[in-house]
Amino acid sequence: MEDLTLLLGFAGIFAFSAPLIFAVVGETLIERAGIVNLAVNGTILLTAMAGFAVAARTGSLVLGFLVGALIGAAVAWLIAFSSITLKQSQVAIGFVLTLLTRDLAYFLGNPYMGLAGPRLPSWHFPLLKDVPFLGILFFQHDWMTYLSYLVIFLGWWWIFHTRPGLILQGIGERPAAAYARGTDVNRLRYLYSVVGGALIGLAGPTYSLSVKAGWKGTISGLDGLGWIALSITIFGGWNPLRAAFGVYLFGFLQWLGLVLQPRLPGIPSQVLQVAPFPLMILTLLLVNIGNAEWVERTLAALPDRWRHFLKRLLRALRANPPASLGVPFEPE
């Protein structure tokens, strides 16, 4: 009995992580193309609200998810448009949009606060659901969870094992070289922005129509998750597989916090709720610190055995962004 509860708890992590998977893989695609979409946090809030509102009004779940994807794509398109066509700062536009979409979510979502609405039913995968252990862990969820598995592998396969994926890597690393080989760099950047944005836009409805059903305004507990998604994209080294590992690790730690909370009465629940954020700083520190010059100097002064170990550790953790991330490209 105890074991089953534990197993169900673990299984919950995979369902609960589905929205972040969409957001992180979407952002990875956009950043691989060389553009930073900083509006993830607001996009998740607005799409969660809009997806729920549309589904509640029309009774159609599909429409709710569709609206989410459309909004996500539109926001990402606007960032691409202002950075590629209007040559404005991606960070500035992204930041404004993340605040604007958040306030729009709260303002327009006001009448839908706390309303009852439709929820994605769970759908157990035939045959696979009965595999001992793994069945409960992976295959007794809903469609969006299964889609999240697919998105991880498709994203990974696309980037690293297809020709268009190779070109995608090229436009993020050395756009000039890709351009010389006949690639329309900026058109592809638009394309990946829209596709990645649509994926990010699925994250919101996956929360509001599945894992955290409903819209509760500022207390929905969704504010901040977009920033977590952005940092996991970095932690994941712009690789969907490693990023997915990051998302599940994050989910596991959150679950652990929930389980341990009753045993740590001294810590108020509000503090545990923000525990992910120091964790976020720490992981970013770990993946970036290997690039710092003073670390290299310090390492050189250490005895050999330690140095080799630490060097290997830092190299394994290190994540290098696409070389032209955030740099506009002008074909001349």
Next chain:
Amino acid sequence: MKREQIGLSLGLRLLAILLALLFTVMVLLLSGAPPLEAFRQIVLGAFGSYKRFTDVLVSWVPLLLVSSGLLITFTAGLWNIGIEGQITLGAIATTWALRLLQDSTLPPALSLLLATLAGMLGGAIWALLAGALKTFGGVNEIFGGLGLNFVATALTLWLIFGPWKRPGIGSMSGTEPFPQALWLPVLPGLRLSLWALVPGLLAWGMVFLLLSNTYFGLRLKAVGKNLRAAYLLGVPTWQHMMLAFLLCGALGGLAGSFQVTAVYHRLIPAISSGYGYLGLLVAMLVNFQTLWVAPVAFFFAALNLGSIQLPIVLKLDSSLSGVIQGVLVLFVLLLDGVRRRMERG
């Protein structure tokens, strides 16, 4: 700048305001609210009486301080999103100092002065933390600062519900209010304190002088415009970045400090009230022109205050002010891009 360029620039600004208004009207219609009535309520809420107008000035002070500080970091090419946490830490440090000093024999004026300095120090330390994460840890200041904002919020909640809780039980209403002797004096019958307003204006003026008239400001610009070139020319780059963080953090801390000593007289959970993020919008909107900080910050403060009326009168969420502010900055940035495109031909 040629005359027609100034004309174009001005015309596009007006167009941006018009588009922002149009967008807001659409949002209001979408939520089934009467747009004109909503705007009327906002104007009434901000300027309906002399008292309301002075209330706008009350929220103008932190916004002025924060936006001025952010111009320093923007000039150095830094996105100090951690400003929100720096305000919070300023408030926490001030509360800490006042708690220590309230039972001492020091004259209240001295206690307040020390507490204010503690607040500036608290904000500066929190900013230096984000700066150190960037310069020594390679953590982008956007993510480092954002993480630290959430940590600051957690710290506030922990203090309010833990060590600093009210006698009996801690609550979301904050810590026990300080005795009136430790409040910054306000104008009779109003919430406005000249002891906060004047330093706010002074800080704005000093930032203007610092950025436009000093060698330090010039070097900061060099660091912000081209880090590598500045370094090669012998400007100590990381030191300048840290100094920019320190100054901005101190001003943010001062804003948080005034929230405690002049407005709430205690520590409350949402002590920073989103002034940090709003300050970033102001700083983006004025585009490095320090003089414009005051009017733009005033306009934003008026929007904030005016929209408090909305939930009461029209059952609308007060986040409408955020929508107006955000969409205004968005259109200004977009049309600025359009202008540059037109100038390139």
